[in-house]
Amino acid sequence: MTDSIASCSAGNRCCSGGNAGGARRGRPVLAQRSRPRKRGGAVRRGAGTTVAMGGLRSRTVIDRSIPRRPIMRVLKAVNPVIAAGALAFCLALPGSAEAAPPQVIPGAANLDSMLSEHAGHWLAGKATPGMVAAVIKGNHIVALGKAGYARLPDGEYPAGVAMSLDTIFNIGSNTKSMTALLLSMLIQETALTWDTTLATALQLPRAYFHNGVSDDRADVTLRQLVAHRSGFDCADGTVVYSHPQFPAGWSSFTREELLDRWLKGTVTPNIIGGVLPVGYLADCTGTAINSYDYENLNFAIAQSIIDKWSGMEFVEYARTHLVEPYGMDYSYVWAHVYNLAVDDVFEIEAGVVWPYWDDYYYPKDKDQYLDHTFVRSYNTSFNLIGINDPGEYGLAPGAGGFGFDIYDWSKYGTAHLREQSQAWKDVHGTEFTTYNYGFGTSKKTGAVLNYTRMAHTGDLASMRSVISVYPELDLAYLAFANGGVDDNGALSEVLSDLEGSLTLGVDTGGCANTSSVKDVQRFYDQTMFGCAGTVTKANAGTLCKTGYHVCSAEEFYENNRYGGGPAEAPTHHYWTSTTLKYSGTGSNNCSVSATTGTTCNQPMRACAPSTTDPLGNSCNWINCGYEGDTDNSYFGGCANNTTAGTLCCETMISL
Numbered sequence: 001m002t003d004s005i006a007s008c009s010a011g012n013r014c015c016s017g018g019n020a021g022g023a024r025r026g027r028p029v030l031a032q033r034s035r036p037r038k039r040g041g042a043v044r045r046g047a048g049t050t051v052a053m054g055g056l057r058s059r060t061v062i063d064r065s066i067p068r069r070p071i072m073r074v075l076k077a078v079n080p081v082i083a084a085g086a087l088a089f090c091l092a093l094p095g096s097a098e099a100a101p102p103q104v105i106p107g108a109a110n111l112d113s114m115l116s117e118h119a120g121h122w123l124a125g126k127a128t129p130g131m132v133a134a135v136i137k138g139n140h141i142v143a144l145g146k147a148g149y150a151r152l153p154d155g156e157y158p159a160g161v162a163m164s165l166d167t168i169f170n171i172g173s174n175t176k177s178m179t180a181l182l183l184s185m186l187i188q189e190t191a192l193t194w195d196t197t198l199a200t201a202l203q204l205p206r207a208y209f210h211n212g213v214s215d216d217r218a219d220v221t222l223r224q225l226v227a228h229r230s231g232f233d234c235a236d237g238t239v240v241y242s243h244p245q246f247p248a249g250w251s252s253f254t255r256e257e258l259l260d261r262w263l264k265g266t267v268t269p270n271i272i273g274g275v276l277p278v279g280y281l282a283d284c285t286g287t288a289i290n291s292y293d294y295e296n297l298n299f300a301i302a303q304s305i306i307d308k309w310s311g312m313e314f315v316e317y318a319r320t321h322l323v324e325p326y327g328m329d330y331s332y333v334w335a336h337v338y339n340l341a342v343d344d345v346f347e348i349e350a351g352v353v354w355p356y357w358d359d360y361y362y363p364k365d366k367d368q369y370l371d372h373t374f375v376r377s378y379n380t381s382f383n384l385i386g387i388n389d390p391g392e393y394g395l396a397p398g399a400g401g402f403g404f405d406i407y408d409w410s411k412y413g414t415a416h417l418r419e420q421s422q423a424w425k426d427v428h429g430t431e432f433t434t435y436n437y438g439f440g441t442s443k444k445t446g447a448v449l450n451y452t453r454m455a456h457t458g459d460l461a462s463m464r465s466v467i468s469v470y471p472e473l474d475l476a477y478l479a480f481a482n483g484g485v486d487d488n489g490a491l492s493e494v495l496s497d498l499e500g501s502l503t504l505g506v507d508t509g510g511c512a513n514t515s516s517v518k519d520v521q522r523f524y525d526q527t528m529f530g531c532a533g534t535v536t537k538a539n540a541g542t543l544c545k546t547g548y549h550v551c552s553a554e555e556f557y558e559n560n561r562y563g564g565g566p567a568e569a570p571t572h573h574y575w576t577s578t579t580l581k582y583s584g585t586g587s588n589n590c591s592v593s594a595t596t597g598t599t600c601n602q603p604m605r606a607c608a609p610s611t612t613d614p615l616g617n618s619c620n621w622i623n624c625g626y627e628g629d630t631d632n633s634y635f636g637g638c639a640n641n642t643t644a645g646t647l648c649c650e651t652m653i654s655l
Contacts, residue, residue, distance in 0.1 A: 101524050101562045103407060104141045109504060111135075111145025114497065118490035119148030119163070119481070122382040128484035129378055130163035132406045133494055135504045136413045136476040138522035139568055143504050144406070150375045150482070152382065167373040168331050169480040170403045171465045172458025177427070177438030178322060178412070179299050179398040180226040182306055182314075184423040184437070185321050187222075190309050194223040194426070198230075198281075201305045207269040208277045211286060215271075220289060222305070225298050227432045231289035232297050234280070255314075256307040259395055263304055292434055296399040299438070303398030314398055326415050331405040334397045377463040378483035385461050385483070400460055406478065409467075413476035416454070416469045418571065420614065428452065428471055439469070449473075449508050449517045457491070466491045468499065474522045475506060510548035510648040517543050517645075518615060524567035528559040530606075532572040532645040534615055537603060540575040544648035551647035553578035553594060556606050557626045557633055559649065570608045570634055573617040573644040580604035582621065582638055583628075587611075590624035592635040600638040606647055607636035617644045 111133050120126035130148035134141050146163045153160035187193060192201060199206050199218035209218040220230045253261065265279030276282065280297060287293045303314045310317045315334045323332045377385045404412075415424065427437035430452060434440060439454035451472035458465040462483035469476045477498050481487035499506050511517045511531035521530030528551060531543040540550050551559070553576045560567050581597035582604050584590030591597070592604040607619035622636040637644075 101140065101567050103139075103410070104144060105524070105526065108141060109135070109143035111143050111498075112147055113145075115145050115147035115494065118494065121149070121152065121160075122484065126484070127490040128481040128487035129382070130167075130375065131479065131481045131490065131494065132163060132165065132167060132169070133477075133479035133498070134406050134410050134413075135498055136410055136417065136478070137526060138474045138524070139414055139418060140524060141407075141410055142526065143498070146406075150373045152376075152378065152384070154384065161373060163375075164373050165407070166331070166405050167375050167480075168333060168403050168405050169375055169465060169482070170401070170458070170460045170463045171409060171467075171480075172460035172463065173296075173400045174456050174458040174465050174467055175398065175400050175402040176226075176299050177454075177456060177467075178318065178402060179302050179306075180438035181423065181427050182318055182321060182398075183222065183226065183302050184426045186306055186309055186317075187426070188421075188423050192222065192305075192309060195221050197221060198225065198301065201309075202263070202281075202301070203308060204264060204281075205269075207271050208264045208279065209281050210269060210271050210277055211282050211284075212276055216289060217281070217286065222302075223431065224290060225302060226437050227435050228292055228294050228298055229290045229432065230295070230298050230301075231286045231291075231293075232284045232295050232301075233287045233293050234284040234295060234297050255395070256304070259300065259304050259307065262395065263301065292432070294435075296396075299399040300396035303396050306398070318402070322412075326411055328404060328408040328411045331403070331408045333403040334401050375463065375480075375482050377461050379462055380483075380485050382484055400458060406480065409478055410476075413467060413469060413478055417471055417474050417476060420571070428454070447515055448513050449511065449520070450515060457488070459488070462487070464488055464491055466495055468495060470506060472519050473506065473508065474520045508545065510545050510650060512543055512545050514542070519572065521571045523560055524562060525559045527650040528555065529648045530570055530572060530574050530645060531648050532574075532613075532615060534617060534643040535575075535646065536643060537575050537605075540577070540644075540646040543646040547651055548648040549651050550575065550577040551649040552576055553580055553592065553606075553626065553635070555649050556647050560634070566632070566634055570606050572608055572613040572615060573619050573637070573641075574606040574647040575603075575644045576605055576647055578603070580635070580637075582624070584621075584624065584630060587621050587636070588623045588632070589630055590621055590636070591626060591628050591630050592624050593627050596628070602638060602641045604635055604637045605641070605644055606634055609634070613644075615645070617641070 115131040115133060118127050119129065119131040122129075126148065128148065129152050130146070130150055132146045133144070135143035144165065146165050146167070148163050149160045150163045150167050151157055151161040197218060198204075198220050199209065201222060202208075204218075206215045206218040209215045211217070217231050224230055261279070263279050263281050265277050265282070267275065267278045269275055269277040269282075281301075284297060306314050306317055312320070318334075319329065319332065323329045379385060416428075427439075430436050430441050430443060439456050441455075442453045444451050444453070449472065451470055453468065453470055455466070455468040464481045464483075464487050465479065467476070467478050477495055479491050479494055481491050484490075498504055508517065509520045509522055510527075510529035511520050516533050516535065517531045519530075519532035521532070523529065529548070533543050535543060544550060556574075556576055578594050580592040580594060580603050581599050582590060582592055583597040604621075604624070605619070607613075607622045607624075609622060611619055611622055613619075618641045619636040619638075620641060621638055622634075623632040624635040625631045626633045626635060
């Protein structure tokens with residue numbers, strides 16, 4: 001497989017609550033002072049225990065509890081379709097909100113040592129001042145680390161500011177996949193489709209797209225737009241203030257109006273009369289439509305479409321449809337975070353544009369961010385990058401303006417692994433080679449478990465990020481760096497090391513590497529795997545890797561426990577090795593047992609929360625308990641349910 005990471009060249013809190021993690025340190029944003037916390041809660045830690053970890057230097061056992069918030073607190077203003085999808089995602093994670101396992105598993109690998117090989121002071125020969133990274137398996141972070149500095153030692157901070165896990169970074173162009181996802185959500189709510197043209201989506205006559213030769217770009221579809229196949233080819237670094245169509249008196253316009261005017265211009269075109277359009281839709285130079293050409297303008301256009309059709313500002317649509325429903329709101333910003341890293345937290349420097357940006361550009365709930373470090377970034381000479389006017393990314397953050405800490409961004413990675421709603425499934429499509437829906441994509445196919453790699457990098461003011469997601473393998477990797485002589489190289493090396501690691505690398509878990517396995521589910525205990533497929537019970541063992549066996553019903557029950565209930569729901573229907581009987585009256589009022597009850601023509605098995613799973617396997621009864629208990633332990637099945645995947649458990653060797 002040829003891996004593809006799209007690159008930018010321009011300069012479970014929803015269910016279980018969350019916290020920013022990491023000791024609270026001095027930071028360049030604020031003097032040391034006490035403020036009430038508005039979100040999250042207390043952090044409880046235990047002593048770290050270093051143990052051996054193959055492929056990496058060590059790992060530290062971490063005891064980290066996640067405070068809880070109500071699951072659907074933020075969904076009251078959301079369209080019912082999106083609310084239902086987010087609720088289904090949350091409910092699929094734990095057995096109940098009260099029983100939700102922590103986001104970071106106990107025993108998570110500590111990546112500090114690995115990252116410190118690249119991050120630190122330039123006098124020590126480090127490539128970048130600071131780094132943060134995480135590895136996600138299923139619903140959980142299984143490896144986490146930080147190293148170096150959020151701000152290097154200087155005259156104002158002689159000791160520097162250490163990198164922490166609550167540090168907020170800009171993710172740069174990794175915002176693009178979020179914008180594509182938000183557009184996908186909008187499509188579920190409106191008459192838009194992925195084949196809707198730009199002229200229809202922007203509600204503009206074709207003349208506004210005329211570049212003096214043709215108006216063909218009016219026919220570009222939304223699918224082509226978010227795959228960088230629109231035919232637009234502009235200089236990504238264009239400063240919007242200097243563009244002729246950045247209107248005089250611009251500060252009297254709303255953000256949506258300003259972006260709209262920038263795109264279409266202020267002249268009403270009349271092609272027959274010789275009056276050509278002057279907006280960016282027309283004067284952006286062109287390449288052949290449907291040819292790949294990375295262009296930030298594509299996602300500024302997508303943002304404008306969301307503005308027009310949603311009836312709300314893009315950043316608010318993002319908040320209500322993605323950030324809050326999926327628990328990413330503890331650190332969400334849509335600003336250049338190095339602009340936030342100034343004394344007195346949000347004090348704005350003098351400048352012609354600052355007064356306009358203040359209310360829009362900076363979060364109104366400012367106390368929320370007092371627990372965070374806002375990272376500073378550095379150029380290749382390790383000189384601090386100064387505070388700048390927001391520029392085009394303030395106008396169009398949909399192309400690259402969001403920021404998160406590693407915990408919240410990891411929630412986004414987890415959702416790509418587990419969310420089953422149509423909006424999320426659509427953005428996993430690979431209709432085009434190389435790039436789709438805000439991700440660089442590549443596929444592994446053949447007589448093996450077929451899977452997709454979705455990857456992207458971000459670069460904003462020398463603040464870099466990388467994400468690599470494997471939906472079918474239930475794996476994701478994320479990392480940040482904040483500039484320096486070779487932060488991009490450091491990120492690439494860290495990602496390569498993690499993806500190739502013996503314990504954390506890309507693999508099929510306990511599932512056989514065969515095309516009969518369609519998806520891998522990594523359960524909380526990380527020794528039990530759901531291997532999605534459509535085999536009979538007699539062939540259940542064919543889906544397990546060597547060294548793993550078909551789990552018994554007892555193993556599934558015990559390995560999937562947390563806090564008195566199931567740790568998570570199966571994503572598919574799975575066979576166990578046990579011939580299970582049933583008792584009860586039907587779904588939600590039933591139990592399974594190996595010894596008592598009624599024999600069915602097909603043994604009961606582990607079942608997803610719906611009667612039909614994504615592969616078409618059936619469980620006519622669902623949400624059954626175990627051994628006489630009718631509390632849901634995700635068993636079910638019975639009559640004529642002839643196929644399923646397999647639960648595979650690690651075979652322990654007795655010494």
